[in-house]
Amino acid sequence: MRVIVASVRTPFVQGGAEIHAEQLINALLAAGHQAELVTIPFDAGNAERIPDQMLSCALMDLAEINGATVDRLIALKFPAYLMPHPNKVVWLMHQHRPAYDLWNNSLGNLHTAARGVIVRDIIRRADAKMCEEAKALFTVSENVTRRLRDFWNVDSTPLYHPPAHADHFYCANEVDDYIFFPSRLSTNKRQDLALRALALTRNPVRLRFSGLADQAPYGEGLMRLTREMGIDSRTEWVGFLSEEEKRDTYARAIAVVYPTFDEDYGYITLEAMLASKAVITCDDSGGPLEFVLPDKTGLITPANPDNLAAAIDTLWQNRELAKKLGHAGRAHYEALGLSWTKVVKQLLA
Amino acid sequence: MKLNWFSPVPPTPSSIALDTAAALPALARQSSVTLWAHEVSWSPELEEHARVLHYDPTNMPWAEINAADVTIFHIGNHPEFHAPIWQVNRQHPGIVVLHDLDVQQFFAALVVRNLGLSPSEYREMMEFYHPGSGPELAEAFLSGARSADEMGQACSLTGAALENAIGVVVHTELGRSLLANTTTLPVAYVPLFALPDGAEEVDENEQSDPRSNERTYRIITFGFLGPNRRLDSVLNALRTFPQRHRFRLDVYGILENENSIRQMIHDFELTDLVTIHGFVPATELTAALSRSDLAVNLRNPTMGEVSASQLRIWQHGLPSLVTDIGWYATLPNDIIARVRQDAELEDIQTHFANFLRAPESYRQLGRNGRHYVKEHHTVDAYVRALLDLVEATLRSRPRQAVDWVSGRTGRAISAWFADEAAGVLLPNLAGAISRLFDQRNTPDKRNRTDRTHRRNR
Numbered sequence: 001m002r003v004i005v006a007s008v009r010t011p012f013v014q015g016g017a018e019i020h021a022e023q024l025i026n027a028l029l030a031a032g033h034q035a036e037l038v039t040i041p042f043d044a045g046n047a048e049r050i051p052d053q054m055l056s057c058a059l060m061d062l063a064e065i066n067g068a069t070v071d072r073l074i075a076l077k078f079p080a081y082l083m084p085h086p087n088k089v090v091w092l093m094h095q096h097r098p099a100y101d102l103w104n105n106s107l108g109n110l111h112t113a114a115r116g117v118i119v120r121d122i123i124r125r126a127d128a129k130m131c132e133e134a135k136a137l138f139t140v141s142e143n144v145t146r147r148l149r150d151f152w153n154v155d156s157t158p159l160y161h162p163p164a165h166a167d168h169f170y171c172a173n174e175v176d177d178y179i180f181f182p183s184r185l186s187t188n189k190r191q192d193l194a195l196r197a198l199a200l201t202r203n204p205v206r207l208r209f210s211g212l213a214d215q216a217p218y219g220e221g222l223m224r225l226t227r228e229m230g231i232d233s234r235t236e237w238v239g240f241l242s243e244e245e246k247r248d249t250y251a252r253a254i255a256v257v258y259p260t261f262d263e264d265y266g267y268i269t270l271e272a273m274l275a276s277k278a279v280i281t282c283d284d285s286g287g288p289l290e291f292v293l294p295d296k297t298g299l300i301t302p303a304n305p306d307n308l309a310a311a312i313d314t315l316w317q318n319r320e321l322a323k324k325l326g327h328a329g330r331a332h333y334e335a336l337g338l339s340w341t342k343v344v345k346q347l348l349a
Numbered sequence: 350m351k352l353n354w355f356s357p358v359p360p361t362p363s364s365i366a367l368d369t370a371a372a373l374p375a376l377a378r379q380s381s382v383t384l385w386a387h388e389v390s391w392s393p394e395l396e397e398h399a400r401v402l403h404y405d406p407t408n409m410p411w412a413e414i415n416a417a418d419v420t421i422f423h424i425g426n427h428p429e430f431h432a433p434i435w436q437v438n439r440q441h442p443g444i445v446v447l448h449d450l451d452v453q454q455f456f457a458a459l460v461v462r463n464l465g466l467s468p469s470e471y472r473e474m475m476e477f478y479h480p481g482s483g484p485e486l487a488e489a490f491l492s493g494a495r496s497a498d499e500m501g502q503a504c505s506l507t508g509a510a511l512e513n514a515i516g517v518v519v520h521t522e523l524g525r526s527l528l529a530n531t532t533t534l535p536v537a538y539v540p541l542f543a544l545p546d547g548a549e550e551v552d553e554n555e556q557s558d559p560r561s562n563e564r565t566y567r568i569i570t571f572g573f574l575g576p577n578r579r580l581d582s583v584l585n586a587l588r589t590f591p592q593r594h595r596f597r598l599d600v601y602g603i604l605e606n607e608n609s610i611r612q613m614i615h616d617f618e619l620t621d622l623v624t625i626h627g628f629v630p631a632t633e634l635t636a637a638l639s640r641s642d643l644a645v646n647l648r649n650p651t652m653g654e655v656s657a658s659q660l661r662i663w664q665h666g667l668p669s670l671v672t673d674i675g676w677y678a679t680l681p682n683d684i685i686a687r688v689r690q691d692a693e694l695e696d697i698q699t700h701f702a703n704f705l706r707a708p709e710s711y712r713q714l715g716r717n718g719r720h721y722v723k724e725h726h727t728v729d730a731y732v733r734a735l736l737d738l739v740e741a742t743l744r745s746r747p748r749q750a751v752d753w754v755s756g757r758t759g760r761a762i763s764a765w766f767a768d769e770a771a772g773v774l775l776p777n778l779a780g781a782i783s784r785l786f787d788q789r790n791t792p793d794k795r796n797r798t799d800r801t802h803r804r805n806r
Contacts, residue, residue, distance in 0.1 A: 051754045104412065112412045114440040115753075122750045 001071040001348060003028050003035045004062050006080040008042035008053075013214055015184050016267050017093055019164045020140075021076055024091075024347075027340035033348070038062065040080060044098065047113030050079075051122050057082040058126075074347055078123070081130050089347055090130070091138040091159060092148070094264045099123040100151045107188050107261060127152060138346065140265040143286040159346055162338040163267040165243055169274035171326065172251040175319070178208040178236065179312060180253035180277070182246060182268055185213040188261045190303075191222050193282075197259075197308035199229040203316045207257070208236045210249060250275035255298075255315045255322045259308055262286035273297065273333040278325035280311045291336075297329035350380040350739065353420035354399070355437060357430040358384065359392040362603065362628050364572070364657040365425050365448060371544045373398040375732040383417060387433040406436035406465075414441060419739050421518075424510050425449055427573065428458035436465045438513050442749065444742055445514040446539075450524050451505040451650070454575075457490060457497035479504040498576055501650055508532075515749045516742035518735060520655035521676040533752075535745055537738035542731040543660040543722045565594070566704070569641040569667075571601035571634060572658040579647035579672070579693065580610055586697035588617040595705055598623045599641065601634055638662070643704060643711065644669040645697075649690050651675035660726050663718030668711035670700050684718040686711065 005028070007021045021037050028035035040060075042053055057079045062070050063086060073088045075081035078096040081088070099120045102108030110116045131137065137156040139145045145158045183189045191209060198207050213219025226235050241249060250256070256272035257280040266287040272279045273291065279298035281288040292298040299314065301307040315322040354376075357366040369384070370392065376382055377398035384399040387406075395401050402413070414420060420443030425431050435455075438445065449455075456474065459466035466474075468491050475483035482503050489495035507528070511517055516535040519525050525538035574580055580600065587593045600623065604610055607625070614623045626637070638644075644662040649672045656676070662669045663684070671677040673687040688696040704711050 048757075051750075052757060055754060055758055104416070111415050114409065114411050114414075115442065116411060116415045118442060118746075118750055118753060121746055122754065125747060125750065 001033045002065075002068065003033050003072045003074060003348070004070050004085075005035060005037045005074045005076065006057075006062070006083050007037065007039050007076040008078070008080050009039040010043060011041050013184075014212075016265070017077060019267070020093065020161075023161070023164050023340065024074065024076070024343070027344050031341070031344045033344075038080075038083075042077075042079070044096070045109065047110055047116055047119045050096075050119050054079040054082055054122065054126055058084065061085075072348060075134075079126070081134070082126055084133070088134050089136045089138070090134045091140070091347060092144060092156070093140050094144055095127065095147060095151065096123050097147075101147060101262070136347075136349075141287045142290050143262070144264050157346075159343055160265075160336065160338050161340060161343045163270045163274070165247070166270075166274055166338075168243075169247055169271060170251050171276035171330070172248075174252070175254050176252045178206040178253060179280075179316065180208050180210075180249055180256050180272075181258065182210045182241075182249070182256070182271070183258070183260070184211045185209070185219045185222060186215075187218055188263075190259050190261055190282075192225060193259050193303065193305065193308060194257055195222065195225050195229065195231065195235070196305035197312055198234060199231050200305050200309035201313050201316070202309075203313050204234065205312055205316045206234050206236065208238060208249065208253070210238045210241045210246065212240055246271075247275070250277060253277055254319060255280060255326065257281075257308075257312060258285065258288055259301075259303060260285050260288065261303070263288055266291075270333065270338075272326075273329035276323075276326040276330040278315055278322045278329060280308070280315065282308070291332070293328070293332060295325075297325055297332050299325075350419075350736070351417040352376070352380050352382050352739070353385060353414055353417040353443070354382050354423075355385045355404075355421065355434045355443075356423040357427075357434075358386045358388055358395060358401070361388055361430060363425075363427060363430050365423050365430070367544055367631070368541070368657065369423070370395060372542070372728055372731060375728045376735075379732060379736060383413070385437075404433070404437065406433045406440075409437060409440065411441070419444055419515075419742060421446060421735075421739075423448065424452065424455070426452060426455045428455060428462055428464055431455060432459055432464040435459075435510070440513075442513045442515045442753075444516040444518060444738065445511055446518040447507070447510060447524070448520070450507050450519065450527065451501040452510045453501040453504055453506050454497045456506050456509060457500070460491070474506060474509045475504060478506055478508040498650070515745070516738050518738060521679070523676055523679050533748075535738060535741045537734060537741070539731055539734040539738065540726050541655045541657060541660060542726045542728045543664045544657070566596055566642040566708070567640055568596050568598045568643045568645055569601065569637060570598070570645045571637075572646075572656075573603050573605070574600070575605040577648055577650055579649055580604075581613060582647070582693050583645050583697060584610070584613050584617055584619060584623065586694050586701065587619055587622060589694075590698050590701055592702075592705055593619075593622060596622060596701065598645075599637055600625045601627070601629055601637060603628050638665040638667065641665070641667055642708070643667065646670065647672045647688060647693075648677065649674060649693070651677070660722050663715070663722040666712075666715040666719040668704075668713075668715040669718070670697060681717075681721070684714055684721050686714060 005021055005024055025035045025037050040056060043049060060083045062073060062083060064070060071087060073083060073085035075088060075090045077093055081090045098108035098110035103111050110120055131152055131154050137154060138159040139148060139156045142158045145156045148154055148156045181194055185191055194207060198205060226232055250271060255278040258268045259282045262284060263286040269279050269288040269291045279292050281292055281300055282303035283300055284303050292300060294300045299311040301311045356369040357363040359366050359370050373395060382399040384395060384401045385404045386401055387404060389403060391401055420441060422434050422438040422443050423446045424435055425448035456466060456471060460468055460471045472487045475487035486495060486500050486504055490497060490500060514534055517528055518537050518539045519528060520539060520541040522538045525536050528536045614620055644667045646656060646659050646662060646669050651674045669685055670688050671685045673689050686700050
């Protein structure tokens with residue numbers, strides 16, 4: 001089949017979405033299909049430009065290229081899923097959440113825009129139309145499926161997939177003295193919550209953060225918070241890591257902390273499980289909750305510094321417990337049977 | 350229902366501010382109102398009926414604004430009072446209560462007083478909304494060759510005040526019918542209501558005066574008195590009126606050109622007959638109205654809207670001379686005395702003479718006016734009609750979205766092809782846009798395309 005994978009890309013930002021698209025292309029190619037990734041630049045920071053970008057997609061008809069039919073369009077993100085195609089399948093990473101669950105939420109930005117309401121209405125209306133047009137509707141997780149049910153009143157099928165380079169993760173024989181927080185530095189990832197928790201830990205816990213800031217002010221705010229709370233010596237900001245460096249950092253960590261807010265899917269959780277690491281996450285973290293078995297493969301705490309600090313202390317103090325949970329996590333991952341072959345089969349059915 | 354309400358508020362000396370204060374109790378009974386005030390302080394009574402918040406147009410708390418179902422903007426001709434409201438509306442769509450259909454003076458004053466409209470923006474505005482004479486008149490105004498007064502008839506700039514409107518309220522049926530022909534927005538005629546001002550119920554028998562051949566009569570004129578209120582004509586009429594000693598003229602309110610009016614009173618030797626009182630508290634004006642025998646409420650040119658002053662005159666059962674123009678021209682004959690535009694001096698003096706000869710026939714006009722205002726201009730009717738428009742506007746929200754996206758996209762296309770694009774490309778574009786929306790809610794294609802073209806000229 002000739003398949004186009006449609007997505008959007010925010011220039012200068014690299015994250016899970018980009019990896020996701022790249023992996024899907026590789027999986028399609030591996031399955032013997034012709035596959036191309038089509039992305040359009042998307043800037044959610046300027047509300048008034050969102051409808052323009054939606055319209056760009058709506059005008060981008062990719063049903064035929066150079067006289068040859070494109071058999072399937074697999075759309076991953078808003079507003080790429082507005083591209084018209086007779087055989088469009090949507091495998092949704094997430095809705096444009098500022099128009100839905102993040103409306104009137106400090107993590108959203110649309111409700112703070114002068115024309116926020118009208119843009120929200122446009123998005124909702126276009127999304128409803130897309131749901132009618134799509135041949136099938138898949139999501140990356142049960143969490144996203146739930147949101148679609150809540151906000152779009154539609155059924156969709158969660159389709160889990162393995163993280164990139166899943167076969168290369170490993171667990172080191174010896175761990176170093178740090179708990180790892182791998183992720184873009186972003187408001188919804190809540191590195192600030194982890195810092196506040198760190199300040200409350202009873203042990204000399206060290207947190208190692210990787211990733212770059214989506215927006216400079218948030219990153220600067222984290223540095224300021226670190227200084228203000230006097231935890232400079234117990235935090236480490238390693239910035240961007242190569243895949244090898246990232247896997248090595250996972251491998252040598254005591255555990256992984258990932259207190260993100262209402263994550264769609266969360267590669268971090270799966271990567272930690274692949275590296276046999278226990279995961280500390282929060283009860284409002286969304287996607288990770290689909291994979292972390294409480295007290296079996298990780299710890300789930302209320303999203304406040306006190307409880308998070310207690311969970312971090314628990315694994316810092318009890319390395320055997322951390323190890324046990326981590327290995328159980330790896331076993332649980334294997335049991336899930338995540339496979340790109342299955343994903344491709346369902347998307348092209 | 351949650352409403353944002355942008356208006357001047359008391360104690361700002363504005364009739365629109367007084368209207369807001371008077372409408373608020375009835376409005377608050379049927380909705381939750383946030384009253385946005387550019388003033389830094391306001392009458393505390395307002396807070397009994399609404400949350401009152403100060404705003405800065407350059408730093409708006411949009412999340413708060415977006416929490417309401419609809420935002421209502423009051424746009425009138427006073428530049429200081431309405432500039433900040435217009436500046437917010439430029440950024441955020443809402444229902445516009447258009448207190449004057451002719452807003453040329455408003456926009457012209459914004460340019461002159463540097464209140465948020467640059468000369469180049471004014472030029473673009475004039476060219477866009479009045480492509481015929483607009484550019485030339487804009488240049489004439491900016492160079493000082495023409496006054497805004499002179500340009501209102503040709504270039505009212507009504508469309509500019511509605512640039513970001515999602516619905517329009519006007520206070521005259523005439524205004525509604527005019528706008529209905531030029532916009533696809535929901536437009537409602539919402540009769541302005543008379544403010545409760547303690548007007549005394551006067552016993553009709555007590556008004557007949559057996560000594561009317563001898564007594565003097567008090568004439569009153571009041572409000573925001575710019576050149577269009579024709580005070581100079583009234584003074585001229587008095588100057589050459591033989592029995593002028595039978596009248597006393599009381600002038601209340603803000604005089605736009607006070608010095609020249611005072612000079613005129615002096616030159617015409619009317620200092621014993623005319624008193625300029627200036628802006629006074631509402632109770633003092635009420636007392637003055639109760640003491641008066643005749644009101645003069647001329648408008649030429651008219652800004653096209655209903656006069657709150659006229660409603661107040663009727664409340665007091667006062668006979669009134671009005672220019673036979675705009676809204677006044679649509680009023681029944683038995684509630685006003687008309688002054689023709691082209692025979693102003695003659696008609697004013699004729700009315701003065703007739704009044705002295707038969708005051709009772711004029712008093713009857715005042716009594717009829719009082720019945721009229723009670724029947725047609727109540728707060729409850731105002732609120733009911735306003736909220737009906739809010740509902741209609743909410744129903745038309747998808748259409749607003751289509752208009753907005755069409756406008757933005759049309760601008761991009763017209764930059765490539767200018768006018769040639771209209772007939773060919775825009776219908777196709779409209780088709781793409783309508784794919785984003787439910788067909789049932791899209792407006793008629795032809796109208797939408799025409800409007801997109803018009804906006805992008």
